[in-house]
Amino acid sequence: MSQEQSKQDVKPMKIDDILQRDVWDVDLEPHITVDSSKCEKCPTKPCLYLCPAGCYVLAGNKVVFSYEGCVECGTCRVICPMNAITWHYPKSGKGIMFRFT
Amino acid sequence: MRIVLGIKWVPNTQAVRFDPKTGTLIREGVPSIVNPHDLDATEFALKLKDKFGGRITAITMAPPAAIMGLQHVIGMGVDDGILASDRAFAGADTLATSYVLAKVIERIGDVDLVVFGQETIDSSTAHIGAQVASWLKLPYVYYVEELVDYDESKKEIVFRRKLEDREEVYKVKLPAVISVAMHSQKPRPVRMSYKIRAKLENPIQVWTNKDMGLDPRCIGLKGSPTIVAGITWTPEVPRKKQVFKGDPKEAVKWLIEKLKEEGVLPF
Amino acid sequence: MDVKNKWDIIIVGAGPAGSAAGYTLAKKGFDVLILERGRQPGYKELFGGRVYAEPLKKIYGNELSGAPIHRWVKKEKLSFVDGNKLVSLEYQSDTSTSFTTYLPQLAKWMADKASEAGALLVEEVTVDRILYKDGKVVGVGSGPDEAYADLVIDAEGVNRLLLEGLGLVEKLKPEQVAIGAKETIKLGEDKINERFGLSKGEGMAWLLMGSITDYIPGGAFVYTNKDSVSIGLVLHLGHAIKEVKEHISQMVEKLRLHPQLRNLWIDGDIMEYGGHLTPEAGPAMMPKKLALNGLLITGDAGGLLLNVGYTIRGVDFAAYTGYLAAEAAIEAHEKGGFTESNLSVYEKKLRDSFVYKDLTRLTGMQDLYSDAKMFKALPKLAVGTASRVFEIGLETPGIWNSFTQARKEAGFGLFSLAWKGYKLMKKM
Structure with missing residues (x-):
């Protein structure tokens, strides 16, 4: 339960806070795997900007990926210049549950 | 082994938000799910069936929408389901609910093992397993994590359970009631063939109070002695919001220092 | 079994x-x-946020009236955005061929x-x-x-x-698709009617282009639902992959907090956020x-x-x-x-x-439309002309003069502008 929304004033909300509005049934196993050794050599890392759920973040100079907040759009797979991403549909009913989109 | 599995169809509490302006819960569009801890129980029951054969019947007391929950566990491999559903059951607390469930189990008959989840995410009482065992006068083992042994001829089963500081092993004579420790299992996914069967053959019976003929003093609001005296909200603790950017190794060192300063880490 | x-x-x-x-x-x-x-x-x-109804009527006939239709779109708006200024074209009608929904x-x-x-x-x-x-x-x-x-x-x-x-x-491939990201903001039916000038059951569809997507080809959208608004962006991935400068969620937030737009929904509550790919290449x-x-x-x-x-x-x-x-x-x-x-x-x-x-x-048309240079220049031309025409100091500026200045600033030759405009009109 979030008590964040009163702070929805003129400051932009961070992606982590915006995602509090969404609902998932998270699978125990990830539906996306990233070969992070390839990320180290990636010059542009567009996933950091274009994954709408912010699943890819930079820690130091490493790309850290988490699948839990994924909205299953498939963008990362399409844009990854290194072909580092293996992407499946989540299993049986798991993953994002859009209601008002 | 003849197994009855108790499940609850609950609002996904992760999706329920609190509106600080009105002090109420925002429930619009909140999807319902099978109580996640009941999926541990489902997995536990399915493992028993995988090993010893038999039949699993899932039961629940709820409005008709809970059929989707029964279909979900049938999709995982449960054989059939019974929905106890009647306006007369509405407004029940855990006592009245457990009474109805106990009567459902009695009516099924010849049950070896009744399996519940540890607790539900929408009320967290952990009452139902113990209360059903009490109504049925059966032994009850809770926080079960693992099957150790089963002697079919003697109808004796051995479970391991974990507590904070120790492990315990229980030998129980069947029939018995257990609750399965939350997060102790890895619930299997729904399978296409099972889910097709759930929708196509709909192996779910609906039992109303006309079928069950239960004493009206023991069910619904009348059978519920629990009174909700009030609800208060935990105040939000202001965060210090300190962010350390840079090398993760340095960040961890910094974090440990900070936690020591705050007295969170004792050493 | x-x-x-x-x-x-x-x-x-x-x-x-x-x-x-x-x-x-x-x-x-x-x-x-x-x-x-x-x-x-x-x-x-x-x-x-919007569905055109005619094809659905062919499939469902009268049963379509039972569908979860939020509002029938009777107001269309198209805006060019350059920084904090925008120029809009609005179309209003008493008939409608599309509706909003979730x-x-x-x-x-x-x-x-x-x-x-x-x-x-x-x-x-x-x-x-x-x-x-x-x-x-x-x-x-x-x-x-x-x-x-x-x-x-x-x-x-x-x-x-x-x-x-x-x-x-x-x-x-990135060139074949666009990423859409959107927020649904709960506002209440009456507030929507008042702020967007709509009657009960009437909706608005609003598309915006220009600096609102950081000039990345694509666009922004606003749709009125029954008691909420859907706002969001579409970015052509072929361009976005090279040109994006900040996280797409923050671009949606900039749309939500845009000084000329935010008063329409700032007191609303974000109900949901999400993203999806959309085919672009035909x-x-x-x-x-x-x-x-x-x-x-x-x-x-x-x-x-x-x-x-x-x-x-x-x-x-x-x-x-x-x-x-x-x-x-x-x-x-x-x-x-x-x-x-x-x-x-x-x-x-x-x-x-x-x-x-x-x-x-x-x-x-998409090739023309997603021509990055054109995509940047058009909003600048429209906003540049309007700001010269409407923001008056002492002297009242002439429209042609304003247009010419804005055109030069946007980097358009008169001939190339006319040629592109002709090609676009022909396609349409």
Whole structure:
């Protein structure tokens, strides 16, 4: 339960806070795997900007990926210049549950 | 082994938000799910069936929408389901609910093992397993994590359970009631063939109070002695919001220092 | 326990395409299984906010009045944005051909219609492969299980992993798709009516371009739902991959907090946020064949979505292609079976329909529209002219003068502007 929304004033909300509005049934196993050794050599890392759920973040100079907040759009797979991403549909009913989109 | 599995169809509490302006819960569009801890129980029951054969019947007391929950566990491999559903059951607390469930189990008959989840995410009482065992006068083992042994001829089963500081092993004579420790299992996914069967053959019976003929003093609001005296909200603790950017190794060192300063880490 | 595993027709995906196909086929008496990976139809779906009604009327007739329609769009707005200034063109009408809704609600309604017609809808099943044997598609697989059918209709959506697995299409390229990200903001019905100047049941569709997407080709949108607004962005990935400078969620937040827009919804509560890919390339994204032995391809999976900037037609195109696939299946069945040659009537139906005509006629427009230079210059020209005309110091500026200055500042030659304008008009 979030008590964040009163702070929805003129400051932009961070992606982590915006995602509090969404609902998932998270699978125990990830539906996306990233070969992070390839990320180290990636010059542009567009996933950091274009994954709408912010699943890819930079820690130091490493790309850290988490699948839990994924909205299953498939963008990362399409844009990854290194072909580092293996992407499946989540299993049986798991993953994002859009209601008002 | 003849197994009855108790499940609850609950609002996904992760999706329920609190509106600080009105002090109420925002429930619009909140999807319902099978109580996640009941999926541990489902997995536990399915493992028993995988090993010893038999039949699993899932039961629940709820409005008709809970059929989707029964279909979900049938999709995982449960054989059939019974929905106890009647306006007369509405407004029940855990006592009245457990009474109805106990009567459902009695009516099924010849049950070896009744399996519940540890607790539900929408009320967290952990009452139902113990209360059903009490109504049925059966032994009850809770926080079960693992099957150790089963002697079919003697109808004796051995479970391991974990507590904070120790492990315990229980030998129980069947029939018995257990609750399965939350997060102790890895619930299997729904399978296409099972889910097709759930929708196509709909192996779910609906039992109303006309079928069950239960004493009206023991069910619904009348059978519920629990009174909700009030609800208060935990105040939000202001965060210090300190962010350390840079090398993760340095960040961890910094974090440990900070936690020591705050007295969170004792050493 | 033996479960039935053979059907006349299996449909993969209970989105607009799959459910429209399922509804049409089940009504004809076919034994139809629809498999949906979401726990409920619609849970995996996201669109801008508006559906054109006419194709749906062709499928559902009067039953469409029972659909979860939020508002009928009677106000259209198009804005060029440059920084904190914007120039808008508004069209108002007392008639309407499109409505706003939440796609998860509409998809649920369409899936229920298919069920009511007799299709078996099974949720929570992720199909992970299409079964191909002896030169034809024979069914689908999910984990350890397989289900067989004389015909499979692929309505899996834009990512089309199943078609890729079958070797029918290559992996999507950034140039073929756009990413859409949106927020739904709860506002209340009365506030929406007051702030957008709408009567009960009337809606507005608003498209914005320019600095609102950081001049990345695509655009921003605002749709009024019953008691909420949907706001968001679409970015062509081919451009975005090179030009994006900040996280896309923060670009949506900038739209929400834009000084000229925010008062419309600032006191609202964000109910949901999400993202989805949308086909952009038109015929270039279509598989070589849409009908094969035992297989038909519909909706986004077939690249059958139209986006010409001011008009985006996805849901109605998807539903209509699902409907055409069903009609084709019915004809193929009458001719003796679901062979490629019998099913090829689907491609003919598509070519004869508005879907293919629009796609081939209008898709070239995207090239012009997504011409990055043009995309930046047009909003600058419009806003630059307007700000010179309307922001008056002492002297009242002339319109032509203002236009010329703005045109030069935007980097347009008079001739090239006229030529581009001509090409654009001709395409439209």
